[in-house]
Amino acid sequence: MKLPRYMNARIFFAFFLSLITFQVFAQKGEPVIISVIYQFKHINDLNKPGKPYTQEMILRLGQNESRYSSWTDELNRKLPSKSVGKITQSATKSSGSYNFVPTVMVQSRGIQNFDLLQYPALNKLIRTVTLGSSNYQIETSLPVINWKVGDEKKDVGGYTCQKAIGVYAGRTYIAWFTPKLPFRSGPWKLSGLPGLILEATDLTGEVSFLFKELNKGEDNESTAQRMVRVTKVSEKAFDRASAVFEKDPMAAAQGQFPVGSNKPQLAFIDDNGVIYYGEDANKIYNTYKKELKQRRDNPLELKN
Template sequence: MKKIINIILLTVIIAFSTVNAQDFQGVATYKTHRDFDIKMDSTKMNDAKQKQIMEMMKKQFQKTYILTFDKKESLYQQEEELDKPQVGSGFQMSLGSSGSDVFYKNIKDKRYVDQKETMGKRFLIKDSISPIEWKLESDTKHIGEYMCFKATYTKQVPKINFNFSSNSNNDEEKDEAEAPEMIERTVTAWYTPQIPVSNGPAKYQGLPGLILEIHDGKLTVICSKIVINPEEKNEIEAPSKGKEVSQTEYDDIMEKKSKEMLERYAPSRGAKDGTIHITVGG
C-alpha cells in the first residue's frame, strides 16, 4: 500500500503543473449503460415482442454525459440526443432522469446543486457532498492514455425486484408497504492521478485523481474522451431554476409519487389487456 501511495503522490506532483494555472479546465465525455434482468408475462406477449422491448430498454439506458470541470467545480449534464424509439401502445416507461438535468458540484465547499425535471416538475436539490470512504487498491490499468488506479467502497442499498407481469392475482394484498430488504454493494472506481482533481461523474468524487470509470451494481460509467484546457472555455455555474428542496425532501417526494403511479397504473385483478407499465429510478 505504501508503494501505491508513493506512486500516486509522484504522479500528482508531475501533473500538478498542468492544473496549477488559474484558467485550468477539462471536459470529459462519459458513456453509461445499465444492465437489467426482467421477467415478462409470456402468455401476454410473444418472444419477438419481448425481444423488441428488451432492445428498446437497452437503448434507453445508453446515455452520454459531459463533465466540465476545473480545480474546484464541475457540471455534469446529459448530451442532447434524439428521442428514444417507442415500442407501441400498451408499453409505457418513465425514467428517473431527463436530458435537461444539470448536476453541479463544488468540491472545495463540499456542496452540490442538482437540477432535475421529473414528472413535469423542475426541482433544485441543494445539499452537502457526503464523504466516500474509498479503499485504495493496488490494481492498475490504462484507460486511453491515462494510467488508472483502482479504488472501492461498500454501501447499503435496497434490494429491488422488477416483475412486469400483468397478472395481479395475489391472494393477499398488503395494506402497508414493507421496508425494503437492504443488501451490501461494492462500488469500483478507476481514477487517474495524471489529472489531479478530486472529482468524477455524477456524485462520485473524493479520490486523488479524476474518476474515469465506475461500476456500481448494474450501472457502468466509462470515460471515452478527455480534453484538457480546451480553446473555448465553458462557464461552470450552479443551476438556479426549480423548486428548492434538500436531497431527503426530494427522495420523499419521489417515493410518494412512485407509489401513486403504481396504484394508478397497476393492472386490476384479472386484467387481460397485457399492458406493461414500468418506472425505473435514475
C-alpha cells in the same frame, strides 16, 4: 368524504409548494478546463438484463467544481424533433391573447433533465431537476466513500490509472482514477479520490461508467447549472413529490398550475426520442404503465 385521485395530487403539490420559502437563481460557475464523456450502462429491470439503460454522460470540470449531465440529451436537442400526433391549443381568445393548453412531458426512461454539481472544497452536492413544469434544486453534502486504494494499475484513455474500491448506496464500485488529472470528482456522485475517476463499475456488473473521450474546455463553456431559475427544496420533499408525479403525472402537474388553468395534455417520449401527443400519447402511456408493473426494479441507489 374521499377525494378524487387528481384532487389528492393537487392538494399534495399545493402543500409541497407552500413549504418552499424562496427561489434561487443559477450560480455563475467556472470556465471548463476539461470535460469527460462516459458510456453509462444500468440494468434497471432485472427481468431484462440484456436490455440495459444506456446513455452518454458528460462531466465538465472547472478549477473547484464540476457539472454532470446527459450528453445524449444535449446531442438530441440539436436534432430535428420527431413527433407524432397534434399539439392541442385552445382557440379561445382572452385578454388579447390565446390560451395554450399546458403540456406534461413524460419520458419512458424517467427524469432526464438534470444537472449534478460537485463542490469538493465545500463538501457540497447540488442536484437540479425538472419535474413537471418546474425546476427544483436539492442541496446535500457530498457522499463519504471510504475508498481503498490498491497498487493495481491500468491504462484508461491514455492515462495510467490506479484501482480503488469503495461502497456507495448499497453498491460496491471498482474505480480507476488518475493522479495526472488532480480533480477529486468523477461520474455521477462518485468522488473523493486523489485524481479524476475515468472508469467505475459495480461488482455485479449492473452499473458502469466507462471512459469514452476527454476534451479541453471550449470558449464560454461553464460548469454552471443550465436551469436559470430554480426552487430550492429538501431532498425528502422532492422525493415525495417525484413519487406522486410518477404515479399520476397529469394530476400532479395540474397541481403545479394556478387554479382555473386549462387541463394539461400529455406528451410521451419513447426510448427512441419520438414525442407522442394527444390520443397517441395516451395509448402508448397506458401500455407503458402496464409494462412498469411487470418489471423488477433495480434502482441505481439500492439504499441510503
